[in-house]
Amino acid sequence: MEEQRIATDSLSESVEATTGTMEQESEAIHYDVNKYERPSVTVDVVMMSLRQRDLQILLIKRRSWPYEGMWAIPGGFVNMDESLETAAKRELQEETGVQDVYLEQLYTFGDPGRDPRTRVITVVYFALLDSERLQVRAASDAADVGWFSVYELPPLAFDHAKILDYTLNRLRGKLEYTTIAFNLLPEQFTLRELQRVYEIIHHRRLDKRNFRKKILTTGILEDTGAKKMEGTHRPARLYRFNPAAEHKL
Amino acid sequence: MEEQRIATDSLSESVEATTGTMEQESEAIHYDVNKYERPSVTVDVVMMSLRQRDLQILLIKRRSWPYEGMWAIPGGFVNMDESLETAAKRELQEETGVQDVYLEQLYTFGDPGRDPRTRVITVVYFALLDSERLQVRAASDAADVGWFSVYELPPLAFDHAKILDYTLNRLRGKLEYTTIAFNLLPEQFTLRELQRVYEIIHHRRLDKRNFRKKILTTGILEDTGAKKMEGTHRPARLYRFNPAAEHKL
């Protein structure tokens, strides 16, 4: 697995920008911060979770122009004193009340004219939310916030359909060579539940024996000893993700 | 291959930003573009090429504070009326005089305080330059611009070492499942030259027979019929990349 739990940590710390066009200035004091017109910068966060055995994302309904009444990916301005990741976490907190989730920077969209109000550059993050912790807040959703299946999306504001397309592809790609899937599950889970994560994201059925063989031989799972009993059938072993074996996937 | 030649084309066109915090405004006319303080946005471009059988990148020497005298990745402000990609292309053009190269958005760094002058958010792109076309301009390099081996870098301004680390990892990863390597070669090339690209980027030797078998069975190469004769030995077949077979890699 390439990413840390908070995927951008290792990179966004103290990385500095080059400022080639400023080079004619020879002293800090000569630099005029108001010399150039500046774009607005926002952060949008694609929040995904497994709900009702489906891969769903959180959208908000726009209450004003432009695209009034349409659904959109939640986002907001980056404050002058907060990092991009902090802004994304704030957005997450505001919309879902959840903290400490998998968060990864996806892509930055910055075409002029993309927002009719002013020049807006948006950095898109995506977050994966553990289905169990999310249940708590599920009921508190306001009327203009909703979870939607990524496979049955409503018409979206701006070009958000493309962003989601991109997100889903990224998620699918990383599923194979990272441990990203565990972020969608509670701490303990059964192999069947893990298989379901893969099936829902890839949108196709997998062979149970091959799946279990593949996962178990990597040694990435740890048997908790506990079992999950539900319904009238044989109980399933509960496993937990073993971060120490992360490199094996 | 996931990326197009200009990798961001399919995504950066007409994608729009959400602006959750603006929702209290109900009419366009009420929106005050000067309401919030805004960060500066720059684009940095990591330009890579194969030179002297080495993977090299272009750096510029800083002439002013901060990090005066240190080497840095070239970059500059994004103009209000140009897209991020256009800004990156402009940067490329200014530094190398080359157009129509592989260009891909990498990551956006935006921590506050990363630039002591003001809040600067930088979108980092990386470009791969065909070694042959580059030769033309090689001599015109000014004293404060230089090509450096990614394996022997000078001390870098800001946290540019981390950016390059990230870039190199991305390049290595994509080498396996995309046709990115062809962007470092002229239109026609021998199998040995292609192998060398892989060897230099992975920084280890590859087995000639296995490499050729793997590449040729994908059908991604087209025999031009021509041969490359140089030195006192058997001439090598010249191939060309067949974009129609791109999906096979």
Added chain:
DNA sequence: CAAATAGTGTCTGTTAGACATTATGGG
């Protein structure tokens, strides 16, 4: 004992990697 889901192994085709010799051109 019926219903429901958990749990398990074999065979086969494909792929990755180790490895050595012959071919063809120029001087």
Added chain:
DNA sequence: CCCATAATGTCTAACAGACACTATTTG
């Protein structure tokens, strides 16, 4: 004919995918 590099095939181990039956629990 010498030198230098191009070009080629086989064997083996690991992995991916197809495929069917037994185990354990509740009611």
